[in-house]
Amino acid sequence: MNPLLGIDRVAWEGLHHAYGTARDVPGHLRSLLSADAEARSAARQALATSVYHQGTRWEASQAVVPWLVALVDDAATPERGSVLALLDAVAIGDRRDDQLPFDAAAAFAREATAEEARWFAGLDDWSDEDIEAGDRAAARWAADSYRRTAEHLDAVVRWVGDPDDDVAARAAALLAWFPPxxxxxxxxxxxxxxxxxxxxxxxxxxxxxxxxxxxxxxxxxxxxxxxxxxxxxxxxxxxxxxxxxxxxxxxxxxxxxxxxxxxxxxxxxxxxxxxxxxxxxx
Incomplete structure (x- = not known):
C-alpha cells in the first residue's frame, strides 16, 4: 500500500512553512520514495529547511508528522533512518540531551493560542513589536509537532525492534523525549x-x-x-x-x-x- 495515500486531501495550500504556503510539501514527501538517491536527498533538505527551519517549526510541521511516520513504517521506503531523523527534528527541534528528562509543560508554557499563531503565520512583514508574538507562535508550532508525534508513539515503540539498526537506534533515542x-x-x-x-x-x-x-x-x-x-x-x-x-x-x-x-x-x-x-x- 502507498504510505502517502490520501496526502492530497490535506489542505496544504492553507498552511504555512518557513517559505510561505506549504503546497510544495506533498511533492517533497513523494520524492522521499524516489528511486533516485539525489532526489531523495534534495527532498529531505527541502523539508528540513521549510518545516524545520533552523530549529523552528511552522504551521505545516505538525501536518507532516503522520506522513513521515507512515513512510518510516513502510519497509519499502528507502533510507528510512534518514526519514526518521527528519521526523525527530520536526518533533523535538534542536533540543539537546541536557534538556532530558523533557518537561513539555515548561517548554511550551509560552505557546500562543491557535488563533494567535495563525495570525502571525499570515504576516508578510514583521515589526519589532511582532517578535514576542513570533516566539509564542513558534512555541505553539513546536508544541503541536511534539504532541502530534506523541500520537504515534506506538509506532516508535515498534520501531525499536525494527531489523534496520539505524531505524531502531533512532527510535530508541526519540522515545527518551516522551513520558515513559x-x-x-x-x-x-x-x-x-x-x-x-x-x-x-x-x-x-x-x-x-x-x-x-x-x-x-x-x-x-x-x-x-x-x-x-x-x-x-x-x-x-x-x-x-x-x-x-x-x-x-x-x-x-x-x-x-x-x-x-x-x-x-x-x-x-x-x-x-x-x-x-x-x-x-x-
Missing part, C-alpha cells in the same frame, strides 16, 4: 546486546528515563561492561553506582569508543565524561 510507558520501557530493555548501536541508544534513553522500575537498573547491570550501560547507571544511581559500573566508566575515559551513537548528537566520550562529573570525578 510500560511498552516503551519494555522495548528499550529488550534490545539484545548483539545489536550494539541499538543497545547503546536504548541505554542512553534509559539513562534519562524517570521510570523507577527496578527492572531497568537490573537490566543495565546485566549489560555491563557495556559503557553506555555504565553511563545509564551513573545517571540513574548517582553515588549508589555499582563498583563494576564505576570501573567501566574509568576504563572508558581512556578507551577507544565508537564515533557516535545513532540518534544522539553528543559524542559517546561526552556521555562518559558527564557520567563521571555526576559522580564528582570529572
Amino acid at each position: 510507558t510500560a511498552a516503551a520501557t519494555r522495548a528499550l530493555l529488550d534490545v539484545p546486546a548483539s545489536r550494539p548501536d541499538v543497545r547503546r541508544s536504548a541505554d542512553l534513553a534509559l539513562a534519562h528515563s524517570p521510570d523507577t522500575d527496578p527492572a531497568v537498573d537490573a537490566r543495565l547491570r546485566e549489560l555491563l561492561p557495556g559503557f553506555t550501560a555504565a553511563v545509564a547507571l551513573a545517571y540513574r544511581c548517582g553515588e549508589a553506582l555499582p563498583d563494576a559500573a564505576l570501573a567501566v566508566l574509568a576504563d572508558a575515559a581512556d578507551a577507544a569508543l565508537p564515533a557516535a551513537v545513532p540518534g544522539w548528537e553528543r559524542a559517546p566520550r561526552g556521555f562518559v565524561m558527564l557520567a563521571l562529573q555526576r559522580l564528582g570525578l570529572g
Whole structure:
C-alpha cells in the first residue's frame, strides 16, 4: 500500500512553512520514495529547511508528522533512518540531551493560542513589536509537532525492534523525549546486546528515563561492561553506582569508543565524561 495515500486531501495550500504556503510539501514527501538517491536527498533538505527551519517549526510541521511516520513504517521506503531523523527534528527541534528528562509543560508554557499563531503565520512583514508574538507562535508550532508525534508513539515503540539498526537506534533515542510507558520501557530493555548501536541508544534513553522500575537498573547491570550501560547507571544511581559500573566508566575515559551513537548528537566520550562529573570525578 502507498504510505502517502490520501496526502492530497490535506489542505496544504492553507498552511504555512518557513517559505510561505506549504503546497510544495506533498511533492517533497513523494520524492522521499524516489528511486533516485539525489532526489531523495534534495527532498529531505527541502523539508528540513521549510518545516524545520533552523530549529523552528511552522504551521505545516505538525501536518507532516503522520506522513513521515507512515513512510518510516513502510519497509519499502528507502533510507528510512534518514526519514526518521527528519521526523525527530520536526518533533523535538534542536533540543539537546541536557534538556532530558523533557518537561513539555515548561517548554511550551509560552505557546500562543491557535488563533494567535495563525495570525502571525499570515504576516508578510514583521515589526519589532511582532517578535514576542513570533516566539509564542513558534512555541505553539513546536508544541503541536511534539504532541502530534506523541500520537504515534506506538509506532516508535515498534520501531525499536525494527531489523534496520539505524531505524531502531533512532527510535530508541526519540522515545527518551516522551513520558515513559510500560511498552516503551519494555522495548528499550529488550534490545539484545548483539545489536550494539541499538543497545547503546536504548541505554542512553534509559539513562534519562524517570521510570523507577527496578527492572531497568537490573537490566543495565546485566549489560555491563557495556559503557553506555555504565553511563545509564551513573545517571540513574548517582553515588549508589555499582563498583563494576564505576570501573567501566574509568576504563572508558581512556578507551577507544565508537564515533557516535545513532540518534544522539553528543559524542559517546561526552556521555562518559558527564557520567563521571555526576559522580564528582570529572
